[in-house]
Amino acid sequence: MRLDLRNIIHVPDAEKTFQYQMDLSDLDFWGRKPITRPVSVEGSVTNHAGALVLSGTACSELDLVCDRCGKEFSREKVVPLDSLLADKLENEDSEDDIILLDGNELDLDEVVTTAFVLAMDTKNLCSEDCKGLCAKCGADLNLGPCGCRPDVDPRWAALAQLLDDES
Structure with missing residues (x-):
């Protein structure tokens, strides 16, 4: 989903909300595809004194296998979406903290996919005391x-x- 932000880029305190579902079932993690259900994405982009702030969540139910006992289980995964947006970088050092816009648009699918991949656990346990x-x-x-x-x-x-x- 591409989010058009031209109406809020130059308007202080303006806000654009979004809510949609996306499919990440093709993502492979260590030979498994745990994201079998749609990912629900919701949030907003707000202009705070000229700075565009993305905030929201992406959540889905994951189908996992315990790394200790091998049992299959499901667990909800909620990934926060909190980033600054900019149309160009003024300082190359802050590149990791800022998401660049494509013209006046934000590619939410790319942002959510990256956030979900980075938030995936490397070890999945069916319970803490497994x-x-x-x-x-x-x-x-x-x-x-x-x-x-x-x-x-x-x-x-x-x-x-x-x-x-x-x-």
């Missing part, structure tokens, strides 16, 4: 202990063998 899988037998430790004997520190292996012999 115990994962047993490294020996592969049992889900969230359901209870697996029954495998704990690994013995090699420095204590001789003592552990003595204790086993006594049993």
Whole structure:
């Protein structure tokens, strides 16, 4: 979606709101495509004393796989959209903080896609206290202990063998 801002660029305190949905289901993250539902985008661009400020949110429900236990789960992802807009850069050092307009228009799809990609987590857990899988037998430790004997520190292996012999 391209947002035409010509009516607010030179009008102090003017505001242009937007609300739409976009499809990001083609985005691939580590071999998976977790954004299966439309992304809802809403917000506004406001002229604050000549500075154009973009504020809003982009949200969607993500279909993820837990990195510890392998279970599939869904989680809502809300990405804030907060940026300054400009038609040209006066200082090259501030390039990362400012989004450039294309003439009098803002390409919201590009802004939202970039924000969503940068906000994606590198590790997805079904819960904060997920115990994962047993490294020996592969049992889900969230359901209870697996029954495998704990690994013995090699420095204590001789003592552990003595204790086993006594049993």
